[in-house]
Amino acid sequence: MRIINMDHVAASPLLPQVVDAMMPFLTEKFGNPSSMHSLGEEVTETLDEARGKVAALINAKDHEIVFTSGGTESNNWALKGICQASRSRGNHLITSSVEHFSIMHAIKALEKQGVEVTRLPVDKYGIVDPDDVKRAITPRTVLVSVMHANNEIGSIQPIAEIGRIARELSIPFHTDAVATAGVIPVDVEALNADLLSLSANAFYGPLGSGALYVRKGVKIAPLLDGGIQEGGLRAGTENVLGIVGMSKAAEIAAVEMESRIAHLIPLRDRLIKEIPAAIEEVELVGHPTQRLPGNVSVVVRYVEGESMLLFLDMEGIKIASGSACISRSLKVSHVMLAMGIDAGTAQGSLLFTLGKDNADQDVDEVVRILPPVVQKLRDMSPLYKKTSKFKTIT
Amino acid sequence: MYSDIVMEHFKNPRNVGEIPDADGVGEVGNPACGDIMAFYIKVNGNILEDVKFKTFGCGAAIAVSSMVSEMAIGKTLEEAMQITNNSVIEALNGLPKKKHHCSNLGADALHRAIEDFRSKQQGRQMEKPVDGPEVCSCPVCDVNDPEEAPYCNTACGHSSPK
Numbered sequence: 001m002r003i004i005n006m007d008h009v010a011a012s013p014l015l016p017q018v019v020d021a022m023m024p025f026l027t028e029k030f031g032n033p034s035s036m037h038s039l040g041e042e043v044t045e046t047l048d049e050a051r052g053k054v055a056a057l058i059n060a061k062d063h064e065i066v067f068t069s070g071g072t073e074s075n076n077w078a079l080k081g082i083c084q085a086s087r088s089r090g091n092h093l094i095t096s097s098v099e100h101f102s103i104m105h106a107i108k109a110l111e112k113q114g115v116e117v118t119r120l121p122v123d124k125y126g127i128v129d130p131d132d133v134k135r136a137i138t139p140r141t142v143l144v145s146v147m148h149a150n151n152e153i154g155s156i157q158p159i160a161e162i163g164r165i166a167r168e169l170s171i172p173f174h175t176d177a178v179a180t181a182g183v184i185p186v187d188v189e190a191l192n193a194d195l196l197s198l199s200a201n202a203f204y205g206p207l208g209s210g211a212l213y214v215r216k217g218v219k220i221a222p223l224l225d226g227g228i229q230e231g232g233l234r235a236g237t238e239n240v241l242g243i244v245g246m247s248k249a250a251e252i253a254a255v256e257m258e259s260r261i262a263h264l265i266p267l268r269d270r271l272i273k274e275i276p277a278a279i280e281e282v283e284l285v286g287h288p289t290q291r292l293p294g295n296v297s298v299v300v301r302y303v304e305g306e307s308m309l310l311f312l313d314m315e316g317i318k319i320a321s322g323s324a325c326i327s328r329s330l331k332v333s334h335v336m337l338a339m340g341i342d343a344g345t346a347q348g349s350l351l352f353t354l355g356k357d358n359a360d361q362d363v364d365e366v367v368r369i370l371p372p373v374v375q376k377l378r379d380m381s382p383l384y385k386k387t388s389k390f391k392t393i394t
Numbered sequence: 395m396y397s398d399i400v401m402e403h404f405k406n407p408r409n410v411g412e413i414p415d416a417d418g419v420g421e422v423g424n425p426a427c428g429d430i431m432a433f434y435i436k437v438n439g440n441i442l443e444d445v446k447f448k449t450f451g452c453g454a455a456i457a458v459s460s461m462v463s464e465m466a467i468g469k470t471l472e473e474a475m476q477i478t479n480n481s482v483i484e485a486l487n488g489l490p491k492k493k494h495h496c497s498n499l500g501a502d503a504l505h506r507a508i509e510d511f512r513s514k515q516q517g518r519q520m521e522k523p524v525d526g527p528e529v530c531s532c533p534v535c536d537v538n539d540p541e542e543a544p545y546c547n548t549a550c551g552h553s554s555p556k
Contacts, residue, residue: 304428306452310404324428325452325493332426344425347450380410380456382432382448383425 001316004362008294009151009179009320009353014245015204021248022206025241033238034227043240050247057250058177058196059187060213066230067243070210071178072102073223074197077212077234078174079106081220082143082195083115090140092116096128096157097338098150103176104334116140125287126155126339130162137169147176148186148196152322152335152351153286154295156180163192172218178202178210179292182253184261194218200242204356205249209242260356264293267354267363271296274367279374285336285349294354297322299341302384303377305349311373317366322349344383397487400457407456409463411446418514420506422499429455429496431503433463437511440470445504454493455500461485462500471508477501 005013025046031039033047051062068074083093095107097119111117118136120128128146137144144166149156159175166173174195177186181196182203188196196213200206214220214233226235253260268291276282281301300308305321312319320326322333324347336346352366378384396404413434423430429451436444445466449459461482466474482497483489489497 302450304451304455307404307456310453314405323452324426325455332428342426347425347428380407380448381450382421382430383450 004317004358004365006352006354006358006362006366007318007320008355009351011207012201012204012355013357014206015249015252017252018205018245018248022241022245025244029240033240034229046244047238047240050243053247053251054198054211055213057186057254058181058198058213059189060196061216063231064188064213064216066212066214066233067238067246068210068212068234069239069242070201070208071100071176071197071199074178074199074210074212075100075102075176076106077223078195078197078220079103079110079143079145081223082172082174082218083110084221085219086142090138090142092118092138092140092142094118094120094133094136094141094144094146096120096122096146098122098126098128098153098335099145099147100150100176100178103145103147120146122338124340125290126150126153126285126335127287127290128157128162130158130165133162134165137165137171141169141171143172143174145174145176147178148180148191149177149184149292150286150335151179151292151295151353152333153297153339154291155287156184156290156292159191159193163194166194167192182250182257184293185257188213188215195220200246200249203249203253206242206245209239209246211246256356261293263356264354264358267358267360268294268296270360270363271352271354271366274363275370278367278371285339285341294358296352296354298350299336299345300348300350300374301345302348302381303374304347307377308348308350308370308373311376312366312369315365315369315373317369320351320353322351323347395490396453396457397489399461399485399487400454400489403457403460403486404453407460409444409446409460409467410448412448413444413446416446416507418507418509418511420503420508420510422503422506423451425450427495428452429499431455431459431499433459433503433507435466435504435507435511437471440472442466442469442471442474445507447503451496452493454489455496457486458482458489458497458500459503462504466504471511474508475505477504 031043033040033044051065055062055065093115107117120132122128146157146162148159163173172194175193176197178197178199180186181198194215199210222233224235229235272284282298285297285299305323306325309321322336324332332343332346413436416434417437418435421432432448434446435442445463447459447463449456465477479498479501482500
């Protein structure tokens with residue numbers, strides 16, 4: 001059976017060139033960049049080059065890139081590091097209600113330490129109103145953190161505008177760009193970002209490798225204390241293998257981005273059009289156009305996501321869902337709840353995240369296989385008959 | 395994640411459907427929790443002659459419903475009332491821990507259908523149980539204090555497991 005991976009949000013395959021670039025660091029180039037001798041020095045040079053490639057991807061300067069273990073660390077560090085370094089200025093954070101767990105739970109932890117938090121609402125497309133940011137700012141605000149795009153619903157936030165508002169008031173602005181860096185153009189200058197989180201796997205680099213962009217002059221306390229790696233900002237021997245892989249992937253992403261986007265958008269739009277045409281009472285989640293190029297998020301009424309996912313898996317189609325039954329916490333996605341989608345409807349969530357290797361025939365397969373799966377489950381569902389007669393979709 | 399028996403019942407669920415002139419009907423769950431199960435029974439003398447179900451839910455919920463229906467058919471009402479959470483899990487060769495509440499629901503729905511039948515026989519209407527989100531349990535945290543269970547206080551409203 002041919003495997004159709006439409007779950008790139010979970011993991012993307014490494015590019016062959018990335019594997020080749022990493023190989024020597026699994027074998028002969030095992031040096032520690034902190035060593036003074038030649039084994040260490042050759043690795044240090046590699047790290048310097050890698051920093052330049054990652055910086056170039058987001059139009060940053062080399063010394064503004066700090067390597068981390070991925071999006072979660074970058075997000076935790078941005079929030080906790082800024083709060084700690086800004087205690088004398090204030091203790092108020094502004095964020096959105098659709099952030100990733102690594103923002104949401106880091107903020108919960110900060111709240112327990114007395115930090116005050118404003119969580120901005122979103123519209124029905126999951127998008128923050130920049131005017132709300134302006135209204136939420138107080139003299140005690142030390143950071144605004146709003147994600148660039150949400151991988152679960154695909155919607156892209158008006159980050160440049162939010163960043164401009166924060167900049168005018170000299171408040172540091174962080175954006176979680178894990179879903180966008182290496183995927184769509186991300187430019188820290190154009191976005192007015194002071195801090196930006198990115199992760200290598202979003203652009204076919206290795207899992208567990210990421211970076212935090214910290215604009216020169218922004219005061220941030222380290223998350224990890226120890227040696228003076230990464231200019232003293234992030235202690236611990238560098239994950240050389242991951243960094244090399246990430247930088248190669250970044251270099252290729254910069255070159256191929258335009259063609260990848262041009263490839264993904266027609267596939268995305270076919271699914272967005274053809275799934276609801278083939279199955280009644282399916283709705284798109286998130287913004288129709290202000291949206292990640294490979295993201296198709298829908299809710300299918302009267303059935304639950306995990307059972308659809310399992311049947312699709314048997315047919316070789318790999319996808320994700322925001323259903324409560326799938327999450328380890330057994331909770332429906334907070335993102336969909338914040339958008340005003342009721343918990344019952346959100347249970348029917350299906351998330352297709354496309355990648356560069358998906359093709360038109362993959363879309364054909366999904367559109368062929370999904371309708372009978374949904375029908376089988378609807379025929380089994382006590383909600384189907386009961387509500388379809390009179391309940392209208394909101 | 396699931397045992398072969400669970401997957402087999404999920405792929406080919408037994409006894410799906412409704413019984414139009416059912417002697418008893420039992421429904422549990424709510425969509426916010428992820429699962430709704432409706433059981434329909436036909437009773438002959440004291441024997442469950444037929445059992446059918448409809449389920450909205452995950453793979454485990456569908457497999458549990460199917461297994462409960464198979465376990466119940468041909469049993470006396472008293473025997474069917476003895477079907478428990480654990481006996482369903484055992485018959486399915488285990489379920490992931492976070493899915494254990496699904497098996498509770500299957501037995502509950504069957505028991506409710508039997509209670510409905512008994513109430514009707516005695517000529518009284520069975521009180522419809524209230525199933526708000528507040529009775530949806532969180533099998534992951536297994537704790538009552540939402541402060542100690544940061545992952546379980548949104549969709550489920552978080553309350554203690556039954």
